[in-house]
Amino acid sequence: MTYETVSLRDYVGKTLNKLYNDRMYVLDGDLSGATRSQQFQKEHPDRFIELGISETSGVSIATGLAMEGMIPFYVNFAIFCTGSAWTQARMACYAQANLKLLATHPGMDNGPDGASHHGNEDIALMRVLPHMRILVPQSPLQLEQAVRSAIETDGPCYIRVSRDAVPVLPETEAPFGGVRLTEESGSDFAVIYEGTALMAAKQGYDLLNEAGYRGRLIQVQELKPFPDAALMALIRDVRGCVTVENHTVLGGLGGAVSEMLAACAQHPPLRRVGVPDVFTQSGPTAQVKARYGLSGRHVLEAVRPLL
Amino acid sequence: MLTAPEIQAKANENRRLIIDMIHTANAGHPGGSLSVIDMLTAIYATDVDLTALKRSRVILSKGHAVPAQYAVLYQYGVLSAEELGTLRQLDSRLQGHPCSHRLPQVDATTGLLGQGLSLGVGMALAKRDTKDPHNVYVICGDGEVNEGQIWEAATQAAHYRLSNLILVIDENGLSSSGVTSEVMDNRNLVRKLTAFGWQAETIDGHNMEEILASLARARAWTEGPYGIVMRTVKGKGVSYMENNVAYHSSGIAGELYQRAVEDLKRGEACV
Numbered sequence: 001m002t003y004e005t006v007s008l009r010d011y012v013g014k015t016l017n018k019l020y021n022d023r024m025y026v027l028d029g030d031l032s033g034a035t036r037s038q039q040f041q042k043e044h045p046d047r048f049i050e051l052g053i054s055e056t057s058g059v060s061i062a063t064g065l066a067m068e069g070m071i072p073f074y075v076n077f078a079i080f081c082t083g084s085a086w087t088q089a090r091m092a093c094y095a096q097a098n099l100k101l102l103a104t105h106p107g108m109d110n111g112p113d114g115a116s117h118h119g120n121e122d123i124a125l126m127r128v129l130p131h132m133r134i135l136v137p138q139s140p141l142q143l144e145q146a147v148r149s150a151i152e153t154d155g156p157c158y159i160r161v162s163r164d165a166v167p168v169l170p171e172t173e174a175p176f177g178g179v180r181l182t183e184e185s186g187s188d189f190a191v192i193y194e195g196t197a198l199m200a201a202k203q204g205y206d207l208l209n210e211a212g213y214r215g216r217l218i219q220v221q222e223l224k225p226f227p228d229a230a231l232m233a234l235i236r237d238v239r240g241c242v243t244v245e246n247h248t249v250l251g252g253l254g255g256a257v258s259e260m261l262a263a264c265a266q267h268p269p270l271r272r273v274g275v276p277d278v279f280t281q282s283g284p285t286a287q288v289k290a291r292y293g294l295s296g297r298h299v300l301e302a303v304r305p306l307l
Numbered sequence: 308m309l310t311a312p313e314i315q316a317k318a319n320e321n322r323r324l325i326i327d328m329i330h331t332a333n334a335g336h337p338g339g340s341l342s343v344i345d346m347l348t349a350i351y352a353t354d355v356d357l358t359a360l361k362r363s364r365v366i367l368s369k370g371h372a373v374p375a376q377y378a379v380l381y382q383y384g385v386l387s388a389e390e391l392g393t394l395r396q397l398d399s400r401l402q403g404h405p406c407s408h409r410l411p412q413v414d415a416t417t418g419l420l421g422q423g424l425s426l427g428v429g430m431a432l433a434k435r436d437t438k439d440p441h442n443v444y445v446i447c448g449d450g451e452v453n454e455g456q457i458w459e460a461a462t463q464a465a466h467y468r469l470s471n472l473i474l475v476i477d478e479n480g481l482s483s484s485g486v487t488s489e490v491m492d493n494r495n496l497v498r499k500l501t502a503f504g505w506q507a508e509t510i511d512g513h514n515m516e517e518i519l520a521s522l523a524r525a526r527a528w529t530e531g532p533y534g535i536v537m538r539t540v541k542g543k544g545v546s547y548m549e550n551n552v553a554y555h556s557s558g559i560a561g562e563l564y565q566r567a568v569e570d571l572k573r574g575e576a577c578v
Contacts, residue, residue, distance in 0.1 A: 025432075046436070047436075049432065051463055052462070052463070052466075054459040054462075054463065056421075056425070056455075056456045056459065057425040057428070057459035057463060058425075059425075059455070060422045060425030060426050060428075060429065061425045061426070061428045061429040061432070061460070061463065062429060063425075063426055063429060064415075064425065064426035064427060064429020064430040064431075064432075064433070065334055065430070065432060066429075066430060067407070067414075067415060067426065067429070067430060068429070068430050068433030068434065068437075068439075069433070087419050087422075088422060088425075088456075090419075091417075091418075091419055091422060094406070094408075094416055095406075095408060095415070095416035096408045097416075189443050198498045224389050231392050234489070245525040262482075291481070295464060
């Protein structure tokens with residue numbers, strides 16, 4: 001199984017340029033080359049604010065810009081946007097400020113940098129904040145839709161963008177948000193994933209089909225507010241389901257689906273694929289993901305016993 | 308424009324409102340509210356038009372002193388006397404720390420110390436870029452400036468030469484658990500700000516003439532951000548609260564309330 005792939009971070013600057021309006025700012029913490037916000041800096045130097053290595057102040061400065069009617073995108077690695085500046089993001093949510101956090105390098109996408117830099121907790125950290133929206137695109141088109149949605153919707157928003165390669169799948173333009181049925185071959189199983197885990201989810205889905213099972217491959221595009229009803233409608237009739245996330249299995253996509261299912265009298269059994277409750281280590285990205293729970297084989301092995 | 312004695316009279320009225328609010332709520336931070344109120348009253352009296360959408364902003368980064376801000380908002384008709392009595396009660400706009408989505412006139416949601424100067428940098432950048440000529444005032448406590456984020460923001464404000472940004476540090480010498488310099492020694496704040504690229508000065512934060520002159524210098528300064536380190540007395544105006552760490556956070560009940568009211572009346576007589 002090989003796919004044409006794309007790293008969504010390569011579209012960060014281009015997308016912000018394309019959707020630029022005169023209320024927008026991009027703020028950087030000395031990583032504009034890695035996050036590709038540099039492309040925005042080149043086109044809009046007067047609306048690009050370099051803040052140096054200063055995540056806490058950076059997120060609060062973005063909040064201050066929002067309070068004056070601007071639309072600030074604070075662009076940084078996932079761990080810095082959400083972890084280093086969590087109380088700052090929390091205060092922005094409390095203020096219902098129009099703060100946009102755009103994160104690259106989620107999960108284990110930068111394998112070689114090791115556990116310190118792996119953003120395996122960002123969804124969990126953002127999910128617990130009232131008013132925060134969480135959008136996870138999986139293609140350049142979806143990234144554009146997510147950024148447009150963030151611009152058009154007042155309030156705090158977190159956009160999670162892959163650095164590692166994700167497969168390019170055929171897509172038709174559909175509204176962004178909630179859940180999206182990526183592929184469907186039957187109703188034995190459901191593979192539910194967030195966009196940055198598309199590679200493992202797709203490979204797992206294909207392996208299950210090769211093994212003779214038929215099911216659905218479902219992207220959750222909006223992790224908050226969580227699209228309970230739309231997702232439930234897609235998994236109600238399957239014999240088993242699995243969540244696949246480039247993230248700890250605690251508190252993220254798997255956590256959200258668990259919370260949803262716990263409120264249902266009857267539901268299919270759920271398994272969660274992702275990083276178990278451990279710190280990771282350095283290595284080539286694909287090897288780190290395979291070691292720490294995120295691969296097509298993990299998906300296959302999680303679902304097969306349920307069928 | 309009001310004269311210094313007129314503004315001082317307003318500040319003294321605000322002292323009484325602060326004491327009344329905290330007495331009714333039986334909780335709050337009287338010491339730091341009373342130390343900052345002269346400066347806060349002066350800023351609003353000289354540079355803030357609360358009826359304008361585009362206006363100078365006042366970020367009370369030491370958000371626990373918010374009864375001082377509520378007192379000012381009452382004076383300008385934003386809050387009613389009845390509403391002042393709802394401080395810290397369920398469904399009140401008068402939260403224990405400033406909450407801008409409930410009460411937009413407080414300008415910023417604060418409470419977690421150390422974040423306000425960064426908010427001010429963001430607001431000042433926006434005002435600079437949109438040619439909004441108003442100023443941004445950030446008021447911090449001297450204990451608060453132990454927070455590292457303050458010094459990140461101080462670096463950034465100087466880097467961008469934000470001459471529309473004015474930082475006031477209320478140096479009342481006491482934080483929650485004791486004498487500030489003993490809890491964590493952070494004296495020499497003017498020298499520190501200067502080293503970070505700011506223009507900065509020390510004033511007596513209870514001398515209205517000095518306060519007004521200092522604010523005028525800060526607004527006129529065009530080279531970058533301006534810091535005013537004001538020496539104040541925590542609990543200023545209420546004899547038993549002055550320089551008494553017990554009144555950092557405390558209700559004011561019974562006889563103590565009566566004594567506070569009498570002390571404040573005596574103080575007004577002096578003006």
